[in-house]
Amino acid sequence: MFMFTHDCTACDRTQLIFPSMITGATRTDAGTQVTFECWCGAPQTAIRGGATRDDRDMVAA
Numbered sequence: 001m002f003m004f005t006h007d008c009t010a011c012d013r014t015q016l017i018f019p020s021m022i023t024g025a026t027r028t029d030a031g032t033q034v035t036f037e038c039w040c041g042a043p044q045t046a047i048r049g050g051a052t053r054d055d056r057d058m059v060a061a
């Protein structure tokens with residue numbers, strides 16, 4: 001797992017986000033969108049990673 005910093009949109013601080021705070025992760029074209037709860041309690045989302053691979057199984061809706 002990983003941890004990262006995030007600029008919270010609610011408390012307007014750069015917070016260190018730990019894996020234990022992450023409540024979900026969804027793959028998107030831009031990377032992995034993770035959802036988590038900031039230290040202030042606000043739900044947040046962030047895009048992590050990015051296309052490090054050429055995914056050949058992209059889903060066309």
Ligand SMILES: [Zn+2]
Binds near residue numbers: 013
């Ligand atoms: Zn916050």
